[in-house]
Amino acid sequence: MVLSAKIFKLVEDIPMDSIARKLREYREERVYEKMGVKLDLIIEVRDIVASSDRVRAVFCFDKPIFVKQRGKLTPIIRTYESTIVFRYSSGYTTLTVLEKKHRANMIANRISEILFIKRGLITEATFSTENMKRFHEENPESTKVIFFDGVDIPGISKLSLYGDSLKDTTLYTEYLRRGKIWYIVTTSRSYGITVGIARNGVVVAFGNVGEGDFIRFIEDEVLPLIQR
DSSP: OOEEEEEEEESSOOOHHHHHHHHHHOEEEEEEEETTEEEEEEEEEEEEEEOSSEEEEEEEEEEEEEEEETTEEEEEEEEEEEEEEEEEETTEEEEEEOSOHHHHHHHHHHHHHHHHSSSSSEEEOOBOHHHHHHHHHTSGGGOOEEEEESOOSTTOOOEEEEGGGGGOHHHHHHHHHHSEEEEEEEEOTTTOOEEEEETTSEEEEESSOOHHHHHHHIIIIIGGGBOO
């Protein structure tokens, strides 16, 4: 099973109890009508658990999908449920959304509207090139893939190292001089999880990984990579 997450930063400070309260108070309903069928679509936040430095909840939203029934396409409701985690640490608050990138972006924008009335106050977290480099070099034997972007060679936009090529420190140094680390696939020493980490805050866990372990790994090893 593959678990995906994307990490965001809150531009403005807001206490955890205020976050929890606003999420509890939020519920949006609208009617979707298509082909003579009316559907009540709901967006809400459930299972909210709050402490002084963390809020964990489930963001739920309905989406109409079409299924074939006896030769006709009929709209029905599909409910998506995505775990979200706010964490305050080192003077700022992050939001981790356990969802694929495009849905995570949508959820982050909606939560910005819930908390701040407008979009744009929850932004994409980015990992600095130096932090990505340090993350690899502290555990080089576990790295399986590295992609480099921003390459200065004409006609080449990306470079990559796989498998045994990673043991060639000369080649790694050359690629690092030519570009910036964009994506790493590695295995965590502490959690034994194989993950892909991209500089734009996207994290993917490969294999049989529980959601709780994935969140703890992100908080312990990935959040420190965020560019201040």
